[in-house]
Amino acid sequence: MADDSRHDRQGRTSTKFAAKKAATERIAAARAAQAKANRRRNVMVAGGSTLAVVLVVGLIVVVGLSSKKKLSATAVVAAPASVSSAITSAATSTLSATPDISLVGGPPSRLTGAKLTNSAGLPQVLYVGAEYCPNCGATRWPLAIALSRFGTFSNLKTLTSSEASIPTLSFRGSSYTSTFINFDGKEQVDGANKPLETLSAAEDSLFNNFGGSPNGSTPGYPFIDFGGIWKQNGTSYNYTELSGMTPETVAASLSNVAAKPGSTIKASADVYTAIICQMDGGKPANVCTATGVIAATAALAGAK
Secondary structure (H helix, E strand, C coil): CHHHHHHHHHHHHHHHHHHHHHHHHHHHHHHHHHHHHHHHHHHHHHHHHHHHHHHHHHHHHHHHHHHHHCCCCCCECCCCCCHHHHHHHHHCCCCCCCCCCCCCCCCECCCCCCCCCCCCCCCCEEEEEECCCCHHHHHHHHHHHHHHCCCCECCEEECCCCCEEEEECCCCCCCCCCCCCCEEEEEEECCCEECCCCCHHHHHHHHHHHCCCCCCCCCCEEEEEECEEEEECCCCCCCHHHHHCHHHHHHHHHCCCCCCCCHHHHHHHEEEEEEHHHCCCCCCCCCCCCCHHHHHHHCCCCCC
């Protein structure tokens, strides 16, 4: 009996121990499962965060790339008759008031040294520009008007600058005839900043030595060398005056000298005309003695 009671107690103890052990193992297994689930959740959260970061960074890159505009050449077409005739008409008259020569790119500045002439000995105007350039876009209008007072253009083109969308002319492939001066207009690169017209060694030297842009870098567009006695760096007025216009509407504005941009373009043309008159000895007289040209000559007297 005593042995049987002892065996019963030992059996109950073993059963309790086994049950306790099993319970402990179940708890441990549950905790392990929970820990595993936590780890899986953390990995998923971390992975989701990483993916979110990647997506955000990717979005930033895409937006950055899309906002970084690539230059592309715009259509260059023959100037419509309305544009050519407006330039010719604008060349027949000058302003009556003294033009403002405190130009956006700085007023024209004097050059010293050898005169710039062509092979026939005519004083030469050298223009170096780019078709993508909005400052060039603004400058071509008054320059074309001034030159039309001394000669005749053929094959002028029109386009919109690929930077800032400024309606303008292009001297690409154009020709100019005059008995007073020579004009060499070089559009060095097109609207996509690709090489277009090549400068001669002498022109390249002038451009690199004197073609500093208003911010001080060399070279810069546009650059005009007036016979080796004057130069113009940068635009002659703020090109934003032409924003939202077309070549045709700019041409139409030239007849209205009481408002911008017509008044500004004509003022710049008078300044360029006064400089060319200094180049060629004041010929033709009817151009160089016009009211606006005389006023511009007086204004230039104070320029360095």
